[in-house]
Amino acid sequence: MNQNTNITDSEFKTFYEPLLKGYGEEFKDVIKSKNDICKLLFLDSKGISIEKLLSNIEKESDTYIKSMIYRLVGVREIIYCRENKQKLDVKSVWELISKSIKIIPKEYTISSIGSQGFLSIPLYKFDESLESFDFLRLHIWDDSLNEYIDLEKCENFSIHTHTFFAESWVIVGKIINNRFDYNINSENSNHSFFKVVYNSSLNEVNQHTSKAVNEKIDIELYQTSEELHLENGNYKIEAGKLHKSGHKNSPLPSATFFSFTGKNGLDKSIVIGPKHISESVINRKMIIDPTELLKKIDKQLL
Template sequence: MKQNKIITKTEFIDFYDPLLKGYSESFKNYIVSKDILLNLLFEQNEDVTIVDLQQAIDKQTDNYIQSFICRLLGTREIIFCRDNNLQLDTKSVWHLLSKSIRIIPTTFTISSIGSQGFLSIPLYKKDNTLETFDFLRLHIWDDSLNDYMDLKKVEDFSIHSHTFFAKSWVLTGKIINDRFEYIKNSPIAKHSFFKVVYNDSLNEVNQHNSKAVNNNIDAELIKVSEEVHYDLAVYEIKPSKLHKSGHKNSPYCSATIFSFTGKDGLGESFVIGPKQITESEVNRKMNISPVYLLDKIDSQL
């Protein structure tokens, strides 16, 4: 791993809550407290080595602690390589993240299909401020997921932008990334800008309804590029820039490690959809066990 070989107590504390947000609420009833973890992993020391933490995974009999350490090491490596513009060893990180999911009950993994048609598994979320915002997820595309979504609705609202700088590392498959520009209020516009409104009745990551509401601002779409990214590729999306993601790997699956960060500037998040539609609701509450997809990814790696 390329990250700093030493992790301090302060850094561990900084990771604790963002990592917890990548698990379901019920996981919090089983994972030991921050103080217990600090005593267990650091004892009387102010820091530990990465080797110590890797050995702790093998020695630990508590699967919840094991999962937490695996996810700490994996997400820390992603953030370090991203922030320092270093090549990420996606396979070694994948094994840590996959293990962190496999060794705990599936009900403790948040796993839902969003409006873009892929399975989204949050891993880490730091959301104190927009400028320091950091969000890591696994994204998985597979034909089996088609049964859980309205494919017409996915296609209608697949072109979108992000508030944050986005970066994806392809684990396996063939990822499509089409980029678009637009002309506002064009007389030949077939699309409109939509604002995504969330129902915040539930606070879990990925666990809410969202509704795309037409802003009545028409837009003529112009596709400016078509990209296909293969295993080990990396691609980026700047804030406010329109794109559309998908995959061309049927009957195999495609998967990426995905990152949002506010460290590289902020933009505007919006969706483009058919102008004749007033609003469209997306239900994101469904939880789907990802284990069979993890097996599929492993067979492709």
């Protein structure tokens, strides 16, 4: 871990709600309140060291508190390394995050297929404002997920921009990140801008249906770079910049920790698609048990 500082009860309280948003709705019924957890784990006003906290939590019988503390330490480390431009020890963070998922019933984990074809598991979401927005997720690519997605739609609408600055850390596998640019209203236009509209969802963190609607702005699309990021690699995507992600590790999985933050500026989120399509609906299967995928990643890391 890059951090040796203590975690105080006040800091834990700032993490509590954003961490809670990374769990299924039912988790709120079984997890203790932040005040109760503080009374149990953060007795000293000066705080507790990470090492001591993890040692104490191993003796805790409440698996829901254990899950949240494992996730707290892992998420906190990702944010710290991102903000301070430090190298992230992805394996130690993986151990914490994966353990936080494994020890609780699968229905308490939000896991759905993203529009790009990977499994997305939210870990932390702070959304008081766009400028302070912070969202961390675990992304997993694996051939077993192909049965849940329309591969043609996925390919047609795979090039996109983000509202927020994005950063990704490769846990395992081989991640492709290709970048693109465009000429607007060119005679050679064969793509258009699409706006993505989400439905109302059972959980606000991972939507389960979205619709890409053609905005009738035609463009000539061209690729500007091709990147391959390996285990322990790291890459960044500025807000509003076109890119396309995937993996080249079949039949083995690939996985990343992924972050969005509004602290580095904001831009428009768009999707690029074939200009002859007026709209396309993407259904995302909710609650896919990630257990076997976590095991596959563990085996690959060994």
